[in-house]
Amino acid sequence: MKRTLGSERGVALVAALAAIVLIGVIIAGVLFSVTQDYRISDNSLRQSRATSTAELGLNRIVNEWSLPWNQKLTGDTLKRAYTTSGGGIASVIVTKLNGPFFWAVSEGVSGASRSSFQARRRYGVLLRLDTPQMNFLGAITTQGTTTVNGNVTINGNDAAPPSWTACSPGANVPGAAITPTTTATVNGSVTLNGNPPMLSTPAAGDSNTYFNYGNTNYSSMAAAATIQYPGGLLLNGVAPIVAGGTCAASTIPANWGEPNHAVPASPCESYFPVIHVAGNLKLTSGRGQGILLVDGDLEVAGNFSFMGAVIVRGGLKMSGTGNKIVGATMAATVSVDDNVSLSGNTSVLYSSCALLAVMSANAYPKAARQRGWVDVF
Template sequence: MKRIPRNERGMALAVAIFALVVVGALVAGAFFAGTQEQRVGENQRRVQTSFGVAEAGAQERVLSWDATSMNKRPQYPADSVVIGPNATAPNGTGSYGGYSYKVGPNLFLIDMTGRDNASAAGAIAGGGGARQRIGMLTRIAPVDFGIHASLTTQGSVSISGNADVNGADQIPAGWTSCDPPGPPQAGVRDQGGNVTESGNGTVLGNPPVVNDPTINNNTFTTFGGATYAQMTARANLVIPAGNYSTAPVVTNGQCDRTVLTNWGDGENPTAPCGSYWPIIHATGTITLNNTQGQGILLVDGDLNIQGSYQFFGIVIIQGDLKTAGGGTTDAHFWGGVMAKNADLSTQSLSGKATLNFSSCSILTALQATSPISMMRSRGWAQLY
C-alpha cells in the first residue's frame, strides 16, 4: 500500500516560489515583447524615414538638374556622376548620396541611397541602422516651340541681295551623329504678311511660304511645356544690349564656360566646346558680328546680324530680325528662327544672309538644354 505523507508543511512556500517564477517569466516576456515591438516600430520608422530621404534626394536631383553640364555627358558605362555623397535632406531628416547615369540619348537613371539622422550618425547600437536605396528613371522633357519653318514671324519679310531662306531639312557640315534629314518645311511661316524677294534673294521650302492666321503674340511667348519668361529664368548666360563677337574659349584643354562670350562650338562638334549648348538671354537689342554660337538664344529686343556669323539651334526674338553681310559662311542660322516683331514691321534679310532649317540642330539644342522629369509609368523602383 502506498504511503501518503500527512505532513504538508512548507508546500505554500514552494507554490509561492513557483508562482513568482511563473509571474516573473510572464512579466519578463511581456517586457521583452514590448521592447521588441518598440524596436520593430523604431526600426520601421527609421526605414520609412530613410526611404523618404532617398526619395527626396532623387526629387531634389530632378529639380536641381543642370541640363548644360549633364545632358551631353557620355552614356554609361563610360561616365557617371556622384551625387552627395552626404547631402542633407530637406528639413534635416537625414542625408543622401548616390549616382546618376545616362542610359540612353534621352534617359537617365538616378541611383539614390538615403539614411535617417540616427543611422547616418552611427548612433545605432551594433553599428547598424536603416538604409534605403531607390532607382528613379527619368527622361529629358523638351519644350515644344512649335517650329515648323525656317523663319516664323508675324509681319512682312524682305529678302534681297544673296539672302536665302530654306525650309529643306539640312545637316550642318561636320555633324556626323544626326539622323537622316526629315521632310522639308516651309521657308517662311507668317500671319499673312507680304514676303518680297529682290536681287538674288530666294525663299525655298514645301511650300516656300505658309500663311498661318493662328500666329499671334502668344506664339512667341507661350510654348508647349514652358513660357518665354520661364526660359529666360533658366538662362546660363545673361547679357545686356550691345554689340558682341562670340567664339569658343578653351583653357587647358577644357571648355571655359565662365566666359560670357563663349557660346559653344557648333562648327567643330567634337571640340571641347562642341558639347556646350547654353541658353543665352539678351535683355535688349543686340548685334552679333563674328564668329559663332549654339544653343537657345532669347532676345528681348531686336537681333542684328552682321558679317560672318553662324548660330546653331533655336532663336526666339521678341523684336525684329535684321541681317546683312555674310562673309564666307554658308549660313547665319542652322535650326529655326522665330521673330515676334509685335509692331508688324518688316524682317529685313540682305547680303549673304541665309536661314537653313535643321531639325538636327533643333533637337540637339533641346536635348542639351531641357530639364528632366520622372517617367509617368513605373518611374522608380526599390533597389537592394
C-alpha cells in the same frame, strides 16, 4: 475503522514553487513581448529613417543640379552622397538617358554599421530637363511681309549641324511658316524645302507662338539671360575664347560658344549661352551657339553662322555671303513696319539636334509627370 491521513508537509513548498515558475513564465512572456515590440518599433523607425534619407537624396540632387551635368553623354553616370543630421547616408547615382532624360536612384541607409542593425531603402525617379517648349512651326516662322532674293536656302528637313556627330534624326518641318495674310515675294535662285516647303497657318500670327514657351516665356528668359547687351549694337567677329584650358565667358569681345565641333573638343563646345539684346542688333562675321533673343530688329550682314534658336521681336534682315542659322528662327515683326528680308548667300536650316542641345543646356530637371517615381526596394 479509523482512517489515518498521511502527512501534508511540503505541499506549500510545491505550490510556492509552481507559483514562482508560473510567475517566471508570465514575466518571461512579458519581457519577450516587450522586446519584440521594441525591435519592431526600432526596425520601423530605422526603416522610416532610411525612407526619408533616400527621399532626401533625390531632393538634394535636383536642388543642387549643376548645368554642366546636362552635357553628359548617354550612359554617363554621376555619383553623389549626402548625410543626414541623424547619421543616415543617401547614395545617389544619376544615369544619362537618351534625349533630355536622366534616371536617378537614391539608396538611403539608416542605423549602425553592422548589417543586422541597418535599414535600407532605394527609390528611383525619372528626371526630365524642364526645357522651354518653343513652338517652332518651321525653319523660319514669321507673320511680317517677307522678301527672299538671291542664292537663299530655307530647309525644314531635319539635319544635324556640320561636325555634330552625336545627333539622332528627327521629324521634318515646313521650310517657312507664315500667316494666311502674309505677303511673300521670292526672286532669284531660292531653294525652299521642307514638309511642306511652305506652310500657311494662323498659328504664325499668334503671339503665343513667339513669346510663350510652356513653363516659361520670352520676358523671363530675357531677364535671366547669360549675356545681356544694350540695343543699337554692332558686333563683329563673334568667336569662342579659351583661356587656361577653359571657356572664358566674355560679352565684348563676344564669346557665344563653339559651334564647330572637333577632336579634341574645344572647352567652348559645351557653352550654350542665352543672349538677350534690349533693342536692335547687327552682326558681321563670326560664329556662335545658344539662344538669341532680340527685342528689336536683327541684321546679319555677312559671314556669320549660329547654331540654336533665334527669336526676334522685330524684323529680320540677312544679306551678304556666308550667313547660316542652323536650328530654327522666329521673327515676330510686332510693328507694322517690321519686315523679313533674306538675300545674298544665306541659309536658314532646321535642326532638332541643335534646338535640343541649346534648350537642354540651360534647363533644370524635374520629375517626369507620369510613372516618374518607383520604389526599387
